[in-house]
Amino acid sequence: KLRKEETLRRGLHNAIQELKGNIRVFCRVRPLGQADEAAMLPIRLPTCEDNNEIELTQTSENALGRSTSKTFPFKFDRVFESESTQEAVFEEVSQLIQSALDGYPVCIFAYGQTGSGKTHTMQGPDALSANDMDSSVLGVIPRAVKQIYENTSKLAERGWEYSLEGQFLEIYNETIQDLLAPATRNSQNGEKQTKLDIYQDSEGHTRVKNVTTVNVDSAGRVHWLLARAAENRTVAATNCNERSSRSHSVFTLYLRGKNSLTGESSSGVLNLIDLAGSERLSSSGSSGDRLKETQAINKSLACLGDVIAALAKGNRHIPYRNSKLTHLLQESLGAGNSKTLMFVCVNPSPSSSQESLCSLQFATKVNSCQIGTARRQGAT
Numbered sequence: 001k002l003r004k005e006e007t008l009r010r011g012l013h014n015a016i017q018e019l020k021g022n023i024r025v026f027c028r029v030r031p032l033g034q035a036d037e038a039a040m041l042p043i044r045l046p047t048c049e050d051n052n053e054i055e056l057t058q059t060s061e062n063a064l065g066r067s068t069s070k071t072f073p074f075k076f077d078r079v080f081e082s083e084s085t086q087e088a089v090f091e092e093v094s095q096l097i098q099s100a101l102d103g104y105p106v107c108i109f110a111y112g113q114t115g116s117g118k119t120h121t122m123q124g125p126d127a128l129s130a131n132d133m134d135s136s137v138l139g140v141i142p143r144a145v146k147q148i149y150e151n152t153s154k155l156a157e158r159g160w161e162y163s164l165e166g167q168f169l170e171i172y173n174e175t176i177q178d179l180l181a182p183a184t185r186n187s188q189n190g191e192k193q194t195k196l197d198i199y200q201d202s203e204g205h206t207r208v209k210n211v212t213t214v215n216v217d218s219a220g221r222v223h224w225l226l227a228r229a230a231e232n233r234t235v236a237a238t239n240c241n242e243r244s245s246r247s248h249s250v251f252t253l254y255l256r257g258k259n260s261l262t263g264e265s266s267s268g269v270l271n272l273i274d275l276a277g278s279e280r281l282s283s284s285g286s287s288g289d290r291l292k293e294t295q296a297i298n299k300s301l302a303c304l305g306d307v308i309a310a311l312a313k314g315n316r317h318i319p320y321r322n323s324k325l326t327h328l329l330q331e332s333l334g335a336g337n338s339k340t341l342m343f344v345c346v347n348p349s350p351s352s353s354q355e356s357l358c359s360l361q362f363a364t365k366v367n368s369c370q371i372g373t374a375r376r377q378g379a380t
């Protein structure tokens with residue numbers, strides 16, 4: 001009977017997921033900063049029942065000094081206005097977290113220019129203190145871990161036992177670094193952190209050599225984990241914010257479950273990715289390290305778009321190896337049953353309108369992709 005119930009529960013869950021499509025895009029607009037001029041905002045959210053539309057108006061002056069404006073409408077699976085709370089955003093994500101627990105590979109990305117709210121969405125405030133762990137400011141990572149931990153406790157009553165192993169990596173200039181390595185290991189050689197390599201294990205899984213994995217055996221463990229990651233970032237950079245805006249961070253949780261009553265097992269992966277700032281950095285003005293960083297970011301963000309598009313087209317060759325990020329996520333992105341969500345974060349200030357437009361256009365491309373057989377039904 002237990003087995004039947006379990007199968008039914010999962011079947012229903014899958015049916016709901018398939019209807020929604022396996023790639024989804026949510027747009028989140030951050031609040032205006034204090035210094036921003038509230039007049040003439042380029043971003044408008046038309047009132048619509050589904051909260052899934054956003055318009056961006058670009059105003060420019062023509063040669064005669066006359067100002068002209070053009071409005072670009074966009075539609076995503078969901079648009080969150082600037083007053084949306086962390087809780088409201090997480091509510092729309094929590095089903096995907098459940099999917100990882102049910103054995104699916106899941107990727108959740110935050111895409112957008114620096115300052116658009118990616119880290120706020122994925123993690124919460126930059127420096128979380130232990131007191132914050134129950135607070136309303138928490139982002140997707142701590143909320144996801146909390147939900148998973150609570151659900152595994154409940155599932156234990158039905159015979160499920162889970163192991164939850166976490167790793168936290170940073171990809172900077174196309175090198176992979178371990179954000180959970182003991183601080184001493186990272187500081188030994190001064191600024192240079194240990195660089196890690198990707199390899200294929202004996203079962204063909206993509207893994208990272210010598211990576212630190214942490215048993216996420218309590219909901220509170222995530223605070224320790226985020227704190228250590230923050231510490232490692234500080235060791236590695238003179239300007240922590242600057243550094244984090246130029247690197248991707250990838251939090252991965254492996255969820256392996258075994259049911260002692262039914263003999264079933266499941267193996268899911270949850271990847272939560274805070275991408276490097278998407279701002280167009282002109283190569284012409286940069287040189288040296290800056291130029292190298294710029295090229296690495298442009299390349300890996302473009303490659304992410306290419307991989308998603310190639311998967312959607314069903315191409316035989318998927319260019320995973322063109323960037324460390326897609327290589328690392330190869331299994332999660334490419335599996336037939338994988339689920340992907342991209343947050344496109346936008347800053348509503350007038351000075352950001354060009355970057356916001358670029359971000360919304362990138363997200364629209366991603367939104368038009370569906371991987372595997374689950375085609376989107378209708379418009380939503």
Ligand code: ADP
Binds near residue numbers: 031114116120
């Ligand atoms: P990014 O990671 O994209 O560079 P951040 O998440 O660091 O951007 O956000 C930049 C600033 O804006 C931070 O001070 C952050 O706290 C604030 N911020 C971003 N989004 C929100 C939001 N939805 N509500 C309140 N503050 C936000």
Ligand code: MG
Binds near residue numbers: 115118119120244274
């Ligand atoms: Mg950030």
